[in-house]
Amino acid sequence: MIHEIDEALHGLLTSQVLATSGIEVVFDAPTREWASRRNAPTVNLFLYDIREAVEHRQQGRRAHHAADGTVAAVQGPPRWFALSYLVTAWTKRPQDEHRLLSDLLCGLMDGDVLPAERLGGSLAALALAVPYTIALPPGEGRALADVWSALGGELKPSLDLVVTAPLAAARRPVGPAVTDALVVxxxxxxDPRRGELRRPRHEGVSEDGAIGVRRVRGETDRRPPAGPVPR
Structure with a gap:
């Protein structure tokens, strides 16, 4: 799921927000060593935090049916995760970096969900909206200054981009369908030794719609008498 979000963001920025600019979009850690090797205008989206969005948790299961209509597998609802990206612009002049950040802010403020046509793989299969926020104050425990300190780099103007994406639950196969009827x-x-009855076992449906049966070993032919049941 994470790499699919990366691909969706890359396509959104290069094809729409920064179209025709030729600016490279990367997902590297903006360390001092990386900054010293950079020699072209670049927009960097560094994924610095991943945590579950517990407010999106759901309960229940979904059944998946086989060709014959029986339940073949069950699947729980997707779990949602907040992916936080540190978005920075890298050029030779601070004014150009500020202009790039402004373009990014304006382009991403146009919507609040990733375009459906940008989603692929498991995200496309789920067919769920993938929301995002841009430049909101970081939540508890996500100070951007601490991120820069951990990277060993100098603090730069940045945008905090948070994408809340679903992760599909695994399908779990179920056991075969029960074909034996209840035993009565x-x-x-x-005379406790007499009068035992057993419900016959289903063997399938005949062409006229009648259910074929087979006797179970030990079954007697005795049936309860007709008429009202004594109280």
Whole structure:
């Protein structure tokens, strides 16, 4: 799922927000060593935090049916995760970097979900909207200054981009369908050894719609008498 979000963001920025600019979009860690090797205008989206969006948790299961209509597998609802990106612009002049950040801010403020046509793989299969926020104050425990300190680089103007993406739950196969009918026993009080009855086992449906049956070993032919059931 994470790499699919990377691909969606890359396509959105290069094809729409920064179209015709020729600016490279990368996902590297903006360390001092990386900055010293950079020699072209670049927009960097560094994924610095991944955590579950627990407010999106759901309960229940979805059944997946086989060709014959029986339940073949069950699947829980997707789990949602907040992916936080540190978005920075890298050029030779601070004014150009500020202009790039402004273009990014304006382009991403146009919407609040990733375009459906940009989603692929498991995200496309789920067919769920993938929301994002841009430049909101970081949540608890996500100070951007601490990120820069951990990277060993100098603090730069940046945008905080948070994408909340679903992760599909695994399908779990279920056991084979039950084909044996329930067993029912009726005992004669006068002689407990007599009067045992068993419901026949289903063997399929005939052409006229009648259910074929097969006797179970030990089954007797005795049936309860017709008429009202004594109370």
């Amino acid at each position: 026993r009726a005992v004669d009080r006068a």
